[in-house]
Amino acid sequence: xKSLDASFAALADPTRRAILARLALGEATVNELxxxxxxxxxxxxxxxxxxxGAGLIMRRVDGTKRPCRLAPSAMTExxxxxxxxxxxxxxxxxxxxxxxxxMKTEN
Amino acid sequence: xxxxxxxxxxxxxxxxxxxxxAPPKLVYRAHTEPALIQKWLLGPEGWTMPxxxxxxxxxxxxxxxxxxxxxxxxxxxxxxxxxxxxSRLVHVERMHMPDPTPDNHVETTFAPDGSGTLMTMRxxxxxxxxxxxxxxTGMEHxxxxxxxxxxxxxxxxxxx
Numbered sequence: 644x645k646s647l648d649a650s651f652a653a654l655a656d657p658t659r660r661a662i663l664a665r666l667a668l669g670e671a672t673v674n675e676l677x678x679x680x681x682x683x684x685x686x687x688x689x690x691x692x693x694x695x696g697a698g699l700i701m702r703r704v705d706g707t708k709r710p711c712r713l714a715p716s717a718m719t720e721x722x723x724x725x726x727x728x729x730x731x732x733x734x735x736x737x738x739x740x741x742x743x744x745x746m747k748t749e750n
Numbered sequence: 751x752x753x754x755x756x757x758x759x760x761x762x763x764x765x766x767x768x769x770x771x772a773p774p775k776l777v778y779r780a781h782t783e784p785a786l787i788q789k790w791l792l793g794p795e796g797w798t799m800p801x802x803x804x805x806x807x808x809x810x811x812x813x814x815x816x817x818x819x820x821x822x823x824x825x826x827x828x829x830x831x832x833x834x835x836x837s838r839l840v841h842v843e844r845m846h847m848p849d850p851t852p853d854n855h856v857e858t859t860f861a862p863d864g865s866g867t868l869m870t871m872r873x874x875x876x877x878x879x880x881x882x883x884x885x886x887t888g889m890e891h892x893x894x895x896x897x898x899x900x901x902x903x904x905x906x907x908x909x910x
Contacts, residue, residue, distance in 0.1 A: 668885060679879060731793045733754045736768050738790035742780050743772035 653697035658682070659690050663713065666700060670712040761878040764885070766871045774860035777867045778836040781858065782806040792816070801825070806833060812841060824848075836860060852880045 653659055662676060676687045691711055694700040702709045755767045770777050780786045784802040792799060793816065801815035812828035827850075828843030839858045845851045855874040860867050875881040 664885075729754065729756055732756060732766065734794070735790055735792065736754060736770075738792065739777075739780055740770065742786055742789045743770055743776050746776045746780070746786075747772055 653693050653699055656690070656693075659694055662687075662690055662694065663699060666711060666713045670710045672708050672710045676711075758881070758885075759872075762875045762881055764873040764875075764881065766873075768869050769863055770867045770869060772866060774862055774867045775836045777860050777869060778839070781839060782833075787814075806830065808832060812843060851884065852876045854884065 654663075658680065661680065665671060665676065665679070673684055673687050673691065676691075677684050680687060691700065691702070695702060695711075699714055700711045701714050702711050753769050755765075757765055759765050780790070782804055783806075784804050787804060788799045788802045791814065797816050797818050799814055799816055801813060803811055803813040805811050808830055810830040812830065813825065815823065815825040817823040825846050826843050827846065828841050830839070830841045832838070832840040837860055840856070842853050842855050844853050853876065856871060857874075858869065858871045860869055862868075875884060
């Protein structure tokens, strides 16, 4: 396991968090990350190097490409993050339950 | 109780379902009357919706502005396409952060379910990449909260 400091530093940047979020949905090459993030290839490559150094992503060789994917240890974190997105939605609808209960009382 | 389902469908859809213990008429009203929307469509703890415009008629405007009380905020604009009172809403929306995201086409249906309602919200994004970015953006907001908690954890560990 890589040091907590390295993970912490890697996660401190919003672009790197967004890249991790993207990789949570599937493997991607540098070129595939350049377009949605509107950054240059060297800039994306620098972020990937930090993420790889922190043990959050892994890269494999595929011809001339080096596609990235989340490291298994990062998956646990990502699962928690996806859970939080569900929680935000669930919180909305739990509040709506209360609003509806009030509306029923008024009628 | 886990009443919410959230899943992707094909390359460009996201489908959310939820049951409510109130008839479709009330659930529909809670989706179209600003004073009611402002009570629940808030997302994570601590956020409020100071501006809520919802003109519930075909072509009517939608504008929701959120604020976390700490200087962070974003807003959504949209237009209604079709409304069938108490059973169906079709609208288009986009998030401004501050640049607008591609249009999200949303159909929300309210079907009777016993004495309650089954709500189905079906979002259609222009392409797979946009959907990925939308889900990633939502996740990134969750990740921010996670990161703040991690930071607190590390600080308290350092002190101990």
